[in-house]
Amino acid sequence: MDRVDGANYQLSNKRLYQVVAQRIAQMIEAHSGDPSWRLPSERELAEELQVSRPSIREAVIALEMRGVVEVRGRAGIVILPRKTNDVNFDIINTDIGPGPFELLQARLAVESGAAAIAAQRANSYDIMRLEDSIARMQDEGSSAVHNEKNDREFHMIIAHMTGNAIVVSITEALWAQRDASRMWKKIHEHMHGDAVRPTWIGDHHAIVAALKLRNADAAYKAMARHINNVSEELLQADERRRLTGPED
Template sequence: MAPATKTSLQGENDSDRVERLYQTVARKIAEMVAQNRHEPGWRLPSERELSEQLGVSRPVVREAVIALEVKGMVEVRRSQGIVVLPEPPHTMNFIGLGADIGPGPFELLEARLSIEANAAALAAERMPAEAMVELESYIDQMHRENDVLLLNENGDRSFHMLIARSSGNAVIASLIEALWQQRDNSIMWRKLHEHIHAPSIRPLWIGDHYAILSALRLRNAEAAKRAMERHIKNVMNELLEASENGQVEFVETQIVGRQGHSNRKSEESK
């Protein structure tokens, strides 16, 4: 993921501050909306198209769109893609767009990918047998937790935190705890999960946890590391696909609609 950029914001005492990359991209998308929203038939490109136009990764675009959702400028709707909401009565404050609402969801996942994978490798060598029994109980808990939005599931958090503590490294454990705390408090994380249909992806993620546990039981550090990496990458991919699928559905609906209209015109001309 690209590094943050420095920018000076009005009203701040510091001479400058680090602006997250998604905030910079959010500004560009907001300017695009302001310049084109009154053009007949205009709509925002898909996230994939925005990624290509702006020269940044899809996760960064996804985070920028979430930031604009939080600001009330756009909304991601299933089968419609990114919808520009009615113009607010006041002018969009681009300075306000830079207000830090915390790290983006993919920023957090990228950090977890690096730290938790290595924690799993250490835990494979150091975790006591009774802790592995406890891990399995957390997977059982995940089976029982049925929150539609995947936001209040304690089994998942407990599973990952036990592995962090079992690494035997207090610094690693505290870093992972901090990352999960930021996730739990993140308005952007919550907004992103509004687009996730939990029942369809829960079996995949639970399967990932069984794979991690199997590697730990084998005391195979490299396998445990790979299993954790695969799990977090699966989470990242599913979060991306959640928005992409909605936009693909919208395009397909538009194509089918145009085809139906064309067929009706052909029938009328006969």
């Protein structure tokens, strides 16, 4: 969870990464007359702004997409020259959709709870459908698009197993927002799907095993572990994206 000052962040109607991106842009603007000044590292920014590293990462990606900064491999975050003297805060404040880590945090909250509820209602038919989804994920001939479809189906089956229409609609909305997220697509291109597939398939098997036992606590933890693994891979994918970018 982000370490944020509620007075500064939680009362804002903007996404957290938008608020953080604006704070970083203000720092850049304040030092625009000093050519020797460099933007602090992500770790330093996280400490100064009192937010998590993923929130800083989302803010930097948003600034990249707005042409304010560029991440150049080991050179770090480089401030790009501007066509005008002032940073255009109207552009920075434009909502470009949910950030990938924001989405995963929401999925962690919703889908872990859904798995716990589903464990109390699981039947043999539901388990069979989940196992069929995993079997299709394990098919070596499956395309990335096909695997994404099967993964989504797996999670939606669990949402439906809760018997709660609100849980189903929230889960559907989160996945739809993920598919539409420009920031997610920017990072997802660098995810090593084949390399992480065995881990994620193992995660899915662990979720099903907990559901079979009707163990709500184990199901909650298995789902949470899976989504945290996805978040960790996403961080690593963004690191790879940065390292393959141009050097300073």
